[in-house]
Amino acid sequence: MSAPYFTLPEFKYVKPQTLEEALKILAENAGEAKILNGGIGVLGFMKERMIEAKILVDIKGIKELKKIEYMPGKGLVVGATVTANELLQYLEKNPEIKKKFSALYESTSDLADAILRNRATIIGNILEGLPYTDAPGPAILFEAEVKAVSTRGERVLPVEGLVLGPMMTRLEPDEIVTEILYKEPPAGARTGYVKFNPGLEYGYVNVAALVANPDNPQKRDVRIVITSATTLPFRPKAAEEVFKQDIPFEKAAELAAKKIEEEIEPLSDPYASAEYRRYLASTLTYKLLIKLARGE
Ligand SMILES: Cc1cc2nc3c(=O)[nH]c(=O)nc-3n(C[C@H](O)[C@H](O)[C@H](O)COP(=O)(O)OP(=O)(O)OC[C@H]3O[C@@H](n4cnc5c(N)ncnc54)[C@H](O)[C@@H]3O)c2cc1C
Numbered sequence: 001m002s003a004p005y006f007t008l009p010e011f012k013y014v015k016p017q018t019l020e021e022a023l024k025i026l027a028e029n030a031g032e033a034k035i036l037n038g039g040i041g042v043l044g045f046m047k048e049r050m051i052e053a054k055i056l057v058d059i060k061g062i063k064e065l066k067k068i069e070y071m072p073g074k075g076l077v078v079g080a081t082v083t084a085n086e087l088l089q090y091l092e093k094n095p096e097i098k099k100k101f102s103a104l105y106e107s108t109s110d111l112a113d114a115i116l117r118n119r120a121t122i123i124g125n126i127l128e129g130l131p132y133t134d135a136p137g138p139a140i141l142f143e144a145e146v147k148a149v150s151t152r153g154e155r156v157l158p159v160e161g162l163v164l165g166p167m168m169t170r171l172e173p174d175e176i177v178t179e180i181l182y183k184e185p186p187a188g189a190r191t192g193y194v195k196f197n198p199g200l201e202y203g204y205v206n207v208a209a210l211v212a213n214p215d216n217p218q219k220r221d222v223r224i225v226i227t228s229a230t231t232l233p234f235r236p237k238a239a240e241e242v243f244k245q246d247i248p249f250e251k252a253a254e255l256a257a258k259k260i261e262e263e264i265e266p267l268s269d270p271y272a273s274a275e276y277r278r279y280l281a282s283t284l285t286y287k288l289l290i291k292l293a294r295g296e
Contacts, residue, residue, distance in 0.1 A: 006047050015058040019065070019149065019178070025057050026174040027151040033057050035176060037081060038119040041128035041167070051167050065178060070097050075142070075183040076104075080176065084108050084117035084125070084135075101182060103191035103208045104138040110195045110203075111135065123177050129163040131267065136163065137208035137227040138193060140235060142182040148175040163232065186212040186221050190292040194284050195228075203228040204272040205280040207288050214249040214293035224256070224285055229266045229277045236260045239285070249293045257286040 013036075016022040026033050034053035036042055037060070045051045059065060060081050067079040068090045076097065078087060091098040091105045098105050111117055111125065111134040123146070125135035139159040146162065148155050148171055159180070163169050171177065185191060189212035195203040206228045212221040222243040226234045239256035243249075266277035 008043065008047055009049070009052070011046070011053055012055045013058065014055060015061045017061045017063075019062050019176070022057055022059055022062060022176060023149065023151050023174070025055070026176065029055050030172075030174045033173075035059055037121045037124040038083065039124075040116065040120055041124060041130075045167055059176060067179070070094065073184055075181050076101055077179050077181050078122055079179050080123045081121055082123075084111045084120050084122060085114070087122055088117070100185060101138075101142065101191070103141055103193040103210070104182060106193040107134045107138045107195070107206070107208065110193065110197075110206075112201055123180060126159060126163065126180070127169055127171070127177065129166045129168055131231050132202035132206075132228045134193075134195065134203070134206060134227075136233050137206055137225045138191075139180065139182065140225045140233055141191060141208040141210055141223055142185060144180050144182045146177045146180050148172075149178050150175045154178075160233070160235065165231070185210060188212055189221065190295060192288055192292050194288050196280055196284055200271065205229045205277055205284060207281070207284045209285065209288045209292060211289060211292040217244065217246045220244065220249075222252075222256075222289065224260075224289075226260070226264065226281050226285065229264060229281045231267060234264060234281075236263055236285075238263060250290065253286050253289045253293070256289070257282040260285055 033055040036056040036058045065080040068082055069077045087108050122135050125133050126139055144159045145156050189210050191210045193208045195206045197203040208225045210223040213219040220243045222240050224236055239259040242256045243252045261278055261282040264278055264281050266274040268274040
């Protein structure tokens with residue numbers, strides 16, 4: 001008799017204690033083995049029979065993947081098995097770093113609930129590839145890169161463009177992401193995150209933004225990443241370009257909001273229509289940009 005829906009199919013569970021051991025298992029079982037990190041996504045998708053794995057390779061025993069390190073001028077490195085709560089605790093203990101990466105702090109505080117944050121890893125949240133997750137926006141905002149390692153060597157990939165859809169990425173099946181580097185924001189930049197989710201855990205629309213030198217058009221730097229509104233994270237480059245014009249910040253923010261409204265192609269689902277998401281994306285971005293520019 002086949003297994004009923006919402007029970008896990010059979011699989012072999014392995015928990016290597018070193019990276020070398022884990023890479024060897026993945027190389028020898030390419031296509032049949034999957035990485036188990038926090039496991040929230042991978043086990044859920046297996047229960048729903050949306051993905052298959054004969055072997056789950058639990059990477060949480062590999063000590064070197066549990067690191068958080070700030071390198072002045074370079075950025076913040078977060079290891080593959082660091083959970084949302086571990087990152088929050090680190091940032092709370094280091095207020096200067098928290099201030100630099102406030103969009104990361106705010107989005108991680110908003111990620112699901114306290115119980116899930118004890119389990120969910122930042123890397124797993126990004127690689128799960130759901131449109132609604134909270135970690136991808138700030139990662140793209142801080143131009144983050146992941147280090148992917150296999151028995152063939154290692155490579156560095158930008159988070160922007162890494163994910164192709166739910167449980168689909170540009171990674172090879174034998175690669176492990178060992179860490180993510182959030183790049184140092186420009187000096188004096190302010191960053192923030194808003195999640196619009198009344199009555200839900202996931203956001204209808206999430207916006208991450210960065211504003212540096214708002215009153216100096218020659219030196220202004222504005223970055224915007226919208227998630228939850230579209231299938232994949234949306235970086236409205238045309239809206240960002242508006243801030244290069246020699247016009248006051250508030251005027252540029254108005255024009256940018258209009259560009260977002262014109263260019264975004266939002267999802268429509270039982271929670272929010274495409275039209276509502278278009279309105280939210282434009283309005284939330286405008287409000288966040290003004291707040292960051294005013295230093296509120
Ligand atoms: C009730 C509920 C509410 C939720 N609410 C929210 C919410 O509000 N916001 C939100 O963002 N999310 C939410 N989630 C989703 C949850 O946060 C994610 O499922 C979780 O963050 C995924 O991380 P993980 O560590 O469990 O990843 P896993 O499930 O372990 O992994 C996810 C995917 O990434 C791959 N992977 C993981 N680590 C690596 C690695 N190092 N190298 C290569 N591949 C890797 C895995 O093989 C798998 O394909 C919710 C989930 C539930 C069940």
